[in-house]
Amino acid sequence: MTERTYFDSDELETTAEVVSCTQQEDRKYRVVLSRTLFHPQGGGQLTDIGTIGEAAMLKATVEESEVVHLTDAPVVGAVTLLVDAENRRRNTRYHSAGHLISVVVERTGWRAVKGDHRPGEARVVFERDGELAVPAEADVEVAVAELVGSGLARVQKTEDGRRTVTWGDLPAYACGGTHVVSTADVGKVRIVSAKDKKGQLSVRYEL
Incomplete structure (x- = not known):
């Protein structure tokens, strides 16, 4: 399960390992990470956006207690996460x-x-x-x-x-x-x- 570091940290940049990256029919990618700073959509709050490696992180959601990140390109290995500050x-x-x-x-x-x-x-x-x-x-x-x-x-x-x-x-x-x-x-x-x-x-x- 992804460690949700945004619970205890206000940092907007960190690193994580890509656990899985699966292409969808719309050519977007479903990414699961070892840890995340991205707050997912839910609880009345909009999703964070930003980048994972070189890919744009378009939306984060919770699915069966797991945080899933939607990106516009595949990502692998160790990546830098950057949350859009504004x-x-x-x-x-x-x-x-x-x-x-x-x-x-x-x-x-x-x-x-x-x-x-x-x-x-x-x-x-x-x-x-x-x-x-x-x-x-x-x-x-x-x-x-x-x-x-x-x-x-x-x-x-x-x-x-x-x-x-x-x-x-x-x-x-x-x-x-x-x-x-x-x-x-x-x-x-x-x-x-x-x-x-x-x-x-x-x-x-x-x-």
Whole structure:
């Protein structure tokens, strides 16, 4: 099984051994590595992109607990992995902003149940137990801005195979995504809308 070094490292470059490389009908290649820095698509977060050796790494996915990398050319032996920094930074900021929105809205009694952190589609969905008011968009935006402005440091822990992430003393969430080192790195978050539909609150946002 591929060692997922992105769980514990913010590095964007490393080396790995190619475990397998199989050509597909579309002339793309399915690559399994001994270790990877590429965060796969999932958990509401877009895939990392970059290069594996001389090949472009187009998409990473998880298939039967294995990370599979899609490349535009074959790769063999020992290779250098290079993660596209700008794409990773955008994905990480969006994902982390979703966490901060969850913290703020859960203070009002709602419970975060899922998130989509893709630019243009970003939202966090909450459910409620009993009657609760819909938080004002402006109030959520101000509270998130306060957390960003506080520059809280990231706290990551792994216990019994369970990885949790937070910043400062905020509530921790079990999560396998990538996260900013400081809440200040999230930048300005705009709350686009907060709408309750049949007991589910959808909070849309953008950076």
